[in-house]
Amino acid sequence: MTREASDYAHLVRMAGLFVIGVTAFVVLRWLMVPADFGVLGHYRAGAVTDNMKPPPVFAGQAACVECHADVAELRAKGRHVGVACEACHGALAAHASNPDGQKPVRPDARNTCISCHSANISKPASFPQVVPAEHAPEGSCAACHVVHNPKIS
């Protein structure tokens, strides 16, 4: 029994389609998957550096102390030794990089204190607390306390 070429034609067509399909898959995958995908794991390696990019908004304690060593020294003697400058003064990276152009706003010497020291039954009992309505209700805390080196009376 002899076989004609036409007997195989359907197989050749299938094989051709298969080859075209695989090639299209490989080409499309090459085009669509970023080159750095899978270098470090199942993710884009560039995403790590993307996450490093934003500039810090809080300058960090070291930057503050560079210029304001006198305040840091005063603070180091008191109970506020562990409180970073930017905890009360806010984010100041802009000021740290441009000290004269970007002057920070002085924190309100009552509401800033109250945000930590207002009495609350759910705070640890050892934490110094006052009832703001009863404790010099009209005044600024700074009138009696040195804010950078507060005394507990």
Added chain:
Amino acid sequence: MDQDRRTFLGQTGKWLVLTASAAIAWEHVLAGRPEEAPNYKATDHWWGMAIDIEKCIGCGTCVRACKTENDVPHEAFTFRTWVERYVVDPADFDHPVVESPNGGYDGFHQREVRDPTLKMFYVPKLCNHCEHSPCVQVCPVGATFESQDGVVLVDKSYCLGCRYCVQACPYGCRFIDPRTHTVDKCSLCYHRITRGLTTACCETCPTGARALADLKDPKDPIHAFLREHKVQVLKPQMATGSKMYYNGLDGSVR
């Protein structure tokens, strides 16, 4: 070779000076500008955090600092870190009352019922940067991943916003950014820690209730913290490999 000792020493000296200065110059080229490309080697670090519940006063400074540092939208459900107040009836351990008004952004008001028999404390929460993160395992496109230094990061340009990871996180740490419709969460201030700074929340915490920790640094205080305290992670039964180590974590905390 027609070379006497004098020219030999002279030439060797010249070469030494040249190579040394070239090496120093090349090191500066490699280092780049310190603020943009620090000599940060990811495999030298393994980040986590020590959180001391006994020190937390619920002031919300961390929540405010985080929103400022990371440009987190001011929405009722968008927090990279937040603080919860637990009110527990010691006799009914399984049903704590958990409050977190605006994520603790404005602090916590005095409770109207000041029952001294109730147990109360604050629990700061954030992404646990799990070693075996459920959120990473479900991401269909590889848009969230554990970096080599143990931080779970999001690739915002690759995220589809499918929300699988939001459901997968057992700690509720993820949200969809309403501006980009992609997922967002705590990045452990990756842009800060790779520059040698601490996270915004740890920087501003006034009582030292939270401290960034590099577990690969033998000098890091985390080692003493873990040794000297009774430490627990959230939901240890989930085996997520959380790296947020809590001191004073009550069993009622969910």
